[in-house]
Amino acid sequence: AQKITQTQPGMFVQEKEAVTLDCTYDTSDPSYGLFWYKQPSSGEMIFLIYQGSYDQQNATEGRYSLNFQKARKSANLVISASQLGDSAMYFCAMRDLDDKIIFGKGTRLHILP
Amino acid sequence: EADIYQTPRYLVIGTGKKITLECSQTMGHDKMYWYQQDPGMELHLIHYSYGVNSTEKGDLSSESTVSRIRTEHFPLTLESARPSHTSQYLCASSETGGRINEKLFFGSGTQLSVL
Numbered sequence: 001a002q003k004i005t006q007t008q009p010g011m012f013v014q015e016k017e018a019v020t021l022d023c024t025y026d027t028s029d030p031s032y033g034l035f036w037y038k039q040p041s042s043g044e045m046i047f048l049i050y051q052g053s054y055d056q057q058n059a060t061e062g063r064y065s066l067n068f069q070k071a072r073k074s075a076n077l078v079i080s081a082s083q084l085g086d087s088a089m090y091f092c093a094m095r096d097l098d099d100k101i102i103f104g105k106g107t108r109l110h111i112l113p
Numbered sequence: 114e115a116d117i118y119q120t121p122r123y124l125v126i127g128t129g130k131k132i133t134l135e136c137s138q139t140m141g142h143d144k145m146y147w148y149q150q151d152p153g154m155e156l157h158l159i160h161y162s163y164g165v166n167s168t169e170k171g172d173l174s175s176e177s178t179v180s181r182i183r184t185e186h187f188p189l190t191l192e193s194a195r196p197s198h199t200s201q202y203l204c205a206s207s208e209t210g211g212r213i214n215e216k217l218f219f220g221s222g223t224q225l226s227v228l
Contacts, residue, residue, distance in 0.1 A: 035216060035217075043201065044221060044222075045205075045217070045219035047216045047218075091155070093217075099144055099161070100172075101207075101217060103156040106153075108153065
């Protein structure tokens with residue numbers, strides 16, 4: 001069965017530092033997609049970045065990049081130059097060939113001034 | 114940007130009541146999803162749909178039911194609400210085309226409290 005694992009329940013990072021949020025996944029499908037979403041205290045879900053299983057290069061979107069290591073089944077999110085507004089819950093998610101999209105438990109990120 | 118609407122935003126009801134949470138999207142997306150989320154916790158997939166007249170159960174067992182009579186509408190119903198149903202319910206949709214990179218667009222959620 002598909003599974004997403006985020007092992008960091010919470011993280012504290014100094015403003016302007018880079019931060020890496022861990023995500024590992026398990027699937028038997030050869031084709032899948034990996035996503036990261038941000039959920040601020042307001043509760044909305046904000047799409048950040050996507051990585052396809054066949055993509056040769058790591059995805060980047062502004063300050064967000066995805067460190068994709070297919071053999072290790074990991075898809076870590078890297079946020080460069082963190083800002084106070086980055087404080088939120090971050091969820092890793094995976095879409096499989098059946099179009100089910102499952103989420104990890106999330107990591108609560110706190111940016112310290 | 115995508116438009117997906119959920120109503121009501123907040124709902125407080127008594128035990129035993131029948132409720133329907135509404136979800137509508139205006140993008141013509143075939144795929145729609147319902148997730149249940151407790152505060153600060155993970156999202157659990159409870160229902161999804163590939164299109165009209167298609168509904169599937171998700172990974173988390175739920176006493177709720179869904180219907181998909183129109184492409185744009187994916188309501189969730191609880192026949193008899195209980196305190197254990199207290200949670201946030203998030204509706205989402207995604208584009209068609211069979212591309213694996215179709216991201217989810219989320220509604221604002223319904224916060225349900227059953228007394």
